[in-house]
Amino acid sequence: xxxxxxxxxxxxxxxxxxxxxxxxxxxxxxxxxxxxxxxxxxxxxxxxxxxxxxxxxxxxxxxxxxxxxxxxxxxxxxxxxxxxxxxxxxxxxxxxxxxxxxxxxxxxxxxxxxxxxxxxxxxxxxxxxxxxxxxxxxxxxxxxxxxxxxxxxxxxxxxxxxxxxxxxxxxxxxxxxxxxxxxxxxxxxxxxxxxxxxxxxxxxxxxxxxxxxxxxxxxxxxxxxxxxxxxxxxx
Numbered sequence: 154x155x156x157x158x159x160x161x162x163x164x165x166x167x168x169x170x171x172x173x174x175x176x177x178x179x180x181x182x183x184x185x186x187x188x189x190x191x192x193x194x195x196x197x198x199x200x201x202x203x204x205x206x207x208x209x210x211x212x213x214x215x216x217x218x219x220x221x222x223x224x225x226x227x228x229x230x231x232x233x234x235x236x237x238x239x240x241x242x243x244x245x246x247x248x249x250x251x252x253x254x255x256x257x258x259x260x261x262x263x264x265x266x267x268x269x270x271x272x273x274x275x276x277x278x279x280x281x282x283x284x285x286x287x288x289x290x291x292x293x294x295x296x297x298x299x300x301x302x303x304x305x306x307x308x309x310x311x312x313x314x315x316x317x318x319x320x321x322x323x324x325x326x327x328x329x330x331x332x333x334x335x336x337x338x339x340x341x342x343x344x345x346x347x348x349x350x351x352x353x354x355x356x357x358x359x360x361x362x363x364x365x366x367x368x369x370x371x372x373x374x375x376x377x378x379x380x381x382x383x384x385x386x387x388x
Contacts, residue, residue: 159194164194171195171204177192194209202291205286261295264318265304277315303327307319330375339367
């Protein structure tokens with residue numbers, strides 16, 4: 154009911170809307186609620202950057218009961234499909250650190266690793282924010298570039314208004330060929346540099362040698378992709 158209390162599902166939809174960068178008016182329209190209801194809900198629970206559905210739900214219950222706060226509810230994934238939660242989190246932290254050391258932005262790495270280690274078919278932005286204990290805005294900023302480079306794709310849930318984010322099923326091949334394309338571009342620029350500087354000069358010779366190596370690396374990477382596709386034709 155428009156005049157009734159917000160439910161857990163309503164709060165999850167609010168968090169999802171904030172993660173998508175929607176304004177209060179659009180979120181309220183989706184919920185069928187007054188805009189003031191949404192703006193007050195977000196303001197009293199940390200603001201747009203810190204709003205989390207589970208925390209807002211608990212805070213509302215605590216205010217209504219006027220009693221000692223109850224212990225926070227377990228984070229989603231504490232059971233991790235029957236696996237030891239501490240072991241899974243250690244795996245995620247190690248995997249994330251390895252990606253960060255190779256130059257990957259930390260929040261983007263955390264989102265990818267969270268999806269890698271999940272048995273579920275993707276997660277919503279609100280679920281990612283809740284699992285990683287970060288703001289919906291942080292998830293939104295991480296998801297956008299991941300979608301742009303093709304590592305994630307979004308899928309509208311069969312029921313409900315929320316999108317789910319899934320790893321691209323060709324992620325490995327896509328990432329590898331993207332890197333191969335970058336190496337090819339470097340090789341082309343190195344060859345051009347060698348022509349401009351002159352291959353008979355130390356700088357030009359250095360550029361020509363780099364171009365030869367990068368060409369060889371590019372061919373090797375594409376050979377790997379072709380070999381993989383021959384072994385896994387259904388992919």
